[in-house]
Amino acid sequence: MTPSTMQARVVVDEWVRGGVREVVACPGSRNAPLLLALHAADAAGRVRLHVRIDERSAGFLAVGLAARSRRPVPVVVTSGTAVANLHPAVLEASHAGIPLVVASADRPLELVGTGANQTIDQAGLFGGAVRAAVVLPLAEERPRAAAGWRAAVCRVLDRARGTTTADPGPVQLDLPLREPLVDDGPEDDLPDWARGRADGAPWTAVAARVPQVAPLDLSAAVPTIVVAGHGAEAPDGLPDGVPVIAEPTSPLWGRSLRAGTQLLESALDGTRPDLLPARAVVVGRPTLHRPVSRLLSDPRVEVVVVPSAGETGARPGWTDVASSASRVGALPPPADWGVDVAWGETVRAADARVARVTGPDAGSAAGLAAAVVRTLPAGALFVVGSSSPVRDVALAAVPRADLTLLSARGVSGIDGAVSFATGAALADGRPAYALLGDLTFLHDSGGLLVGPDEPRPELTIVVANDDGGSVFATLEQGAPAHAAAFERVFGTPHGTDLQALCRAHGVAHRTVCAGDDAALAEALAPGGRPGVRVVEVAVERSTRRADADRRRDAARAAIGEPDIPGDVALG
Structure with a gap:
């Protein structure tokens, strides 16, 4: 067994012992030992593996999985720009306190700065956005090495959960892997000295934190x-x-x-x-x-x-x-x-x-948000886009205590929204729903690309399509004084055929007219089978500011x- 293969199998085994149940991975060469170890763990039912070809979408898929499950979710990538593409997801996880584990395969240190292919200085790439950046030593075939790898994984999972620090968030685990990267031995084999504890427990058990903060004195009867x-x-x-x-x-x-x-x-x-x-x-x-x-x-x-x-x-x-x-x-x-x-x-x-x-106009984005919230079944998971949709829900919908709402509000970006919703739905396991704007949907249209062997949630994405970015219409730049520039640099119309885009990805699509509550209810009825469905609703953008003023x-x-x-x- 090659040392790199052994190290990868030990890391994956300790992840499972430490409570990891979902892992996202992207194809690559340098991360091949991890990919093979994960494939074997998935086949054995120890983890559920999700493979994506786009690292940015993969990162937000992992964030969605972790946001809903509250368990650490590793995302495994190869070296070079593959790691850098995870930065938006790391920032979201950092500011939202989500336990994301970036497992970045790396070249050995001696290759950094030599001009070697696909080699960058990626240790510590995320700076202060991660709670810790741990670099595993190069794999060696000696008993103490495996103990060090397992102890490091336990420390990484603890920092991601924030158990001992009260500070959950993303962690980078950088794994310099030296060739040869693969071998022909059994995928689940380990020598006795590299195996974990016989009882299946983590190498290092960490007790749960009990927060202790004194209560405020709010006894004065003031408004x-x-x-x-x-x-x-x-x-x-x-x-x-x-x-x-x-x-x-x-x-x-x-x-x-x-x-x-x-x-x-x-x-x-x-x-x-x-x-x-x-x-x-x-x-x-x-x-x-x-x-x-x-x-x-x-x-x-x-x-x-x-x-x-x-x-x-x-x-x-x-x-x-x-x-x-x-x-x-x-x-x-x-x-x-x-x-x-x-x-x-x-x-x-x-x-x-x-x-x-x-009440909002029925044909507006706010009217659509109110109708979606009104229509969702009790107990539903509802993922809301971070730009206009979450504001429309806040201002127009009747609040409901029987829904679970998620939104990527750590840094409130629109990137990765399709993947975030997919991950949350996969972790939840029930029919789930999302409301996204058209620009948010298009920004992560790659999140629709899912291989034929990958787990799929039952997820219905409602897209409020106003052919651009309407959120700016209600801000200062939406005032009449800026009308000459608004449409090009803020409204940003795109003219994309969403039905054709969905067809290209093999995703079900249907169109519903704004204000048609019966058709919307039919479109949101559970389909009873896994897969992503897109419900497109055309809404009016030009009247958004006037409707808000009214x-x-x-x-x-x-x-x-x-x-x-x-x-x-x-x-």
């Missing part, structure tokens, strides 16, 4: 709102009388105010100063809404922050973009909160009035009405 952003842990409970503004990817979204951002705008601009909270409790990373950012910057509001527990969300510490946090701690039990019941009722009454008059004006008018006793939100 309080909870702001729940991406990556927030599900709290044990909140008092019933405390309003919540939650982003869709927060576990608190199901009890969120429907018009929370509009209420904040009116409170902050003085239209309804009685709606301004005296205290904002922040959990997770609020990233979607400018009124929330303004609230957290307002000196009239006390900002208290709940830090990440290290199991989901951002790196340890606390969210404080505006440098306004006055206290940091854990949430107290619901009974220990001071609740201003009258203020909470006033907020919910205003929220109910606004929600009744600010809803904003309607909200202001409704908020200005006198309070009606008992007029509270039901959704």
